[in-house]
Every structure is written in structure tokens, then in C-alpha cells.
Amino acid sequence: MPPGHVRRHDEVSPVTIAAVRAEDRKQTIADATHELLLEADAVPDPRHQACIDEVVLLNAPVARSIASRYRSKGVDSDDLEQVAYLGLVKAANGYRVDASTAFLSYAVPTIRGELKRYFRDCAWTIRPPRRVQEMQGNIAAAEPELIQRLGHVPTDEETAAALGTDPAEVAEAASVRGCFSTLSLDAPGAPEGGTSLIETVANAEDGYDLVEDVHTLTPAVANLGDRDKRILQLRFCNGFTQEEIGQELGVSQMQVSRLLRGILDRLRGELAGGVPKNA
Structure with a gap:
């Protein structure tokens, strides 16, 4: 606020307006989703499938947001989003309208579960034990929120406290992050280029x-x-x-x-x- 400026009673903070509008939009999407799911439950195909498709399109930003938490783990972003969309489709088809929970309360864990299964079953170049795979997925999901809250990359102890586990298990899981992808032998062998990585590998003698x-x-x-x-x-x-x-x-x-x-x-x-x- 500029020096000497006195806020009138009818002035509203722009941040407050943005927050309210974002919440209004979320509620509008939630209401539309609920109406579509109610209709889908009451009508046969092809209208039933059309309603489910609209639910998926309305909530696609949620799937993209969840997928973004798993980026920088050696898996292509497009692949992550496709897996997240698959989880959203499963949630839309599996949700029961008579359930006491909201759709997103059911969809978000379903999408996360689909992403974790993808990392566990498909994304490993070198496959560590399943408990390590699952812990790595938990770390990947929790890390963005911890960074935002703490203001720095969390230590193993901080991550372990957030996940309710032992720091040694966090350290073990963090050590396998490179197992998701390997360097191509055609990649440059030096920052300035000129030679490929395979040309720097010694021949068998x-x-x-x-x-x-x-x-x-x-x-x-x-x-x-x-x-x-x-x-x-x-x-x-x-x-x-x-x-x-x-x-x-x-x-x-x-x-x-x-x-x-x-x-x-x-x-x-x-x-x-x-x-x-x-x-």
C-alpha cells in the first residue's frame, strides 16, 4: 500500500479476490462433476459414457497437478500425465454416487496409486526391492509439499518425520533414484561435445x-x-x-x-x- 494511503472499508485485497475466485471455480467444477456422475448413474450408454468423459475432462487439471509431483524422477512428463489420466478414468468409472465421500476424495488416491504402480512396475531400469520402490514413491509425492513448507530440500530426517518412518529407509530409497533412467551411449561424452559416451568406454582387453x-x-x-x-x-x-x-x-x-x-x-x-x- 502506498505511504499515506488509507484503505476504505469497501476495498478488498486482490489476493483475497483471487483466492475466492479459485475456490469458487473449484466448487463449480465439484458441483458439475457431481451432477454428471448422478446423471451417468441414471442413464444408459451412450449418454452414460458421455457423462463419464465430461467428468474426466473437467478434472484433468487435478490429474496433471498430481503427475507434476513425480517429475524430475527420470520419467517423461507426458508418460506421467498419461498414467495420471488413466487413474482419473478408473476413478470416474469406479466412483459410487451413493458414497459419503466427494469425488476428488476418491479420485486423488486412485490417481496417486496408479502413478506409484507405474513407478513400481514399469519405470525401473534396475529393480530394487518392492519396499524400497514404494518408499521412493512416497518420498516423490511428499517432497514438493515439504520443500514449499520448509523453504529448502528436506533432509532424510525431515522426510522421515513427515512420512512416519526411519531416516535410514529414506536414505536407502533416495539412493535408487537413478534407477529410473540410464544414460544413452550415444549421449555426449563431454560438455563441449565432439565424442559420444560410448567412445569414452574402454574396450575389453x-x-x-x-x-x-x-x-x-x-x-x-x-x-x-x-x-x-x-x-x-x-x-x-x-x-x-x-x-x-x-x-x-x-x-x-x-x-x-x-x-x-x-x-x-x-x-x-x-x-x-x-x-x-x-x-
Whole structure:
């Protein structure tokens, strides 16, 4: 109010007018919704379905508002709104006009439930336990109101107090937010662009596997006798067939097969942590 200005008795605050008009509009929509639901209950199709469709159109802003609370969770806004509309349609078709509650008192929990089910069943790239999924949905629904009331992003303790749960459960659920979406490998690998993310990922190197295999096998092979080591060398280093090994050692091919099988069984046993009884 300007300095020196005295408000007359007939002046009304613009904020008060806006609030009253918003409340009047909500009541008008609520009344129209109730009348349409009463009519839908009393008439057959196609008028019945037309009334239900009008109820959905009248209350669509409510569905969009609820869906907006779940944004920034890795799911496309259009998808969230479609799920919210589905919940609204279910509410419009499932509401009983003889119920003691208003339509929105039934529709809002129905829409929220549909969104939570979507996050639980469809939106996870990596699926954590169901209790964690449901807690994450509760946090997502409560967080906007807490931010508005507290003036800052709520801590785990503040969120837990609002939800009536333990801060550790809130922290666990908050840690899985990244599970809703993953980065595309075609995304830029650096802020300035130029390369894609996949170009920054190291290629698999077969040499590491070979080094690991050698270091794993060396102690086990060291425990073999000279003949067994010779058989392994001829078979796996020189590429000899069993017949050629037999000729080299002066034994039959069947004996080579039996010896080779025994050697490999012993190596497997040692690598598994114990020597087999028949070694």
C-alpha cells in the first residue's frame, strides 16, 4: 500500500479476490462433476459414457497437478500425465454416487496409486526391492509439499518425520533414484561435445584374462610331475594330437587320453580348493 494511503472499508485485497475466485471455480467444477456422475448413474450408454468423459475432462487439471509431483524422477512428463489420466478414468468409472465421500476424495488416491504402480512396475531400469520402490514413491509425492513448507530440500530426517518412518529407509530409497533412467551411449561424452559416451568406454582387453589365467594356473601346474607337465606342453602349447603325444612318449592314444583327463581333473580340483580323491 502506498505511504499515506488509507484503505476504505469497501476495498478488498486482490489476493483475497483471487483466492475466492479459485475456490469458487473449484466448487463449480465439484458441483458439475457431481451432477454428471448422478446423471451417468441414471442413464444408459451412450449418454452414460458421455457423462463419464465430461467428468474426466473437467478434472484433468487435478490429474496433471498430481503427475507434476513425480517429475524430475527420470520419467517423461507426458508418460506421467498419461498414467495420471488413466487413474482419473478408473476413478470416474469406479466412483459410487451413493458414497459419503466427494469425488476428488476418491479420485486423488486412485490417481496417486496408479502413478506409484507405474513407478513400481514399469519405470525401473534396475529393480530394487518392492519396499524400497514404494518408499521412493512416497518420498516423490511428499517432497514438493515439504520443500514449499520448509523453504529448502528436506533432509532424510525431515522426510522421515513427515512420512512416519526411519531416516535410514529414506536414505536407502533416495539412493535408487537413478534407477529410473540410464544414460544413452550415444549421449555426449563431454560438455563441449565432439565424442559420444560410448567412445569414452574402454574396450575389453583379452590380455588381462590371459595374465589372470597364467597366474591362477602356475601354482597348480608347478605341483605336477615332469611327465604331466610334458603332456600339457605338447597338447596345449605345441598343439599335438593325442596320437602324436602317444608316439612322443611311447604310449597308446588311449593311455594319453586317460593321463590327460587325470591331469585336468587334478588341476580343476586344486583350483576349486581341494584335490579330488581319485587324483
